[in-house]
Amino acid sequence: MSTPLRAIELPELAASKAFRQAVDIAAEHAEDVDRQGRFPSEAVAALRSADALSWGVPLEYGGAGAGIDDLAEATFELARRCAATGMIFAMHQIQVASIVRHMADSLWFRNYLKRVVREQRLIASATSEVGVGGDMRKSIAAVTPVSNSAGDMVQFEKRASTISYGAYADDLLTTLRSSPAADSGDQVLVLTHFADMEAKPSGAWDTLGMRGTCSPGFVVRATCLTDQILPASFSSIAAETMVPVSHILWAHVWLGIATDAFSRAQSFVRAQARQNPGTTPPTALRLSELSSRMAEFRALVHAATQEYASLADSERRAALSTIGYAVRINNLKIAASEAAVEACQSALGICGFAGYGNAGPYSVGRQLRDAHSAALMIANDRLHATNAALLLVYREGK
């Protein structure tokens, strides 16, 4: 009853032997990945061996047809060992979901998904842009027709302020204005292959935490087929898929980080208790407090996951585009990002100097640093500003 971890059984995919191996490999290299700020290449290779990069691809194209629950569980398991690996896995699955759910009957994207399965291609995203002030729903760069073609080619150049694992990905999903004359909010998503484009890093990635995601800025330039534009407006992709799936999978990364910190604090308290058998160490009370906060955190994240699962593929899909849902999914992101930092902070308080040290079984420095990225990935203040406006019309609880 006192177990801090999730009592529910792992779904089949996350419980598979190959995936468990990837989880172990992520754990083994997590410290080195963090210290050197390097891409977790061993763990990502192991995820490829487990065919995990195509879990979100529907069965008919050779994927595993995984739902949000499976992907969330896998993200959580990875992030408990190495938050950077968990975040890379999460971001890749967000791109896959955006394609799967919005490609309509595009032949090009159907064939592409088969390649994702066959080649275990890793997809990065360029939704940020220098000059839009952090607003993902605005673009400056535009899809521009190539004049000397049969009208089936377009080109673009974008200054992305960050592309996570951009130097290690095979493909890139980029937000762009739909045409040179389009309004800044009239966006589309374009998929291009790094092998066929120019991508120049425009800065370094030397950060407090999440160091292994390797997310510097890039200037990307590409020419591609018009078929490589997802046949849906970015506004519907964002509302129905990218925003909710991002916030749900990110929340599982943060829950994983917090759970790791909790486990370390619990080991510390147990070790203290063993030194004085028969007495409960004072830190046990703090651990109990943290345990109740973790229960809240898990409940919050699970409820949001279940709500999305119940709406995503049904005739209720339109409910994802309502203001009420936008408010709730923004609230998930805000609350989960704050809960993760608080949990790591509490774990540090319990472990004391053993937690403050950068090495050892009770160290929670990496977890605390990683957790601090949560409030910044789409800044919480931006989400509060959005919700503040939405709450002018949305009557919560009605």
Add this chain to the structure above:
Amino acid sequence: MSPTESRAVQSQTKERIRHIVREHAGLGNAFDTVDSSTDLYRAGMTSYASVVLMIALENEFDLEFPDAMLSRNVFASVDSIATAIESLQQVEQ
């Protein structure tokens, strides 16, 4: 209401909606190219402006949009707004 009267009410409703859109959707000069089926978001209406528009419509027509109607699709054009308002007015009657 006869079909003729009903059509007259509809066009009157759309005229009132157009007026509110011009005042509150933040489209500036782009409003001149807006007809009743134009996608207002593509014409440049921001999320924030759409909220302001919703409040203005609630005031103008003295109604409250239920949660299920507070979606992008409903406020995407003068036509879709008119459909939503007419369905709410029918419920009231």
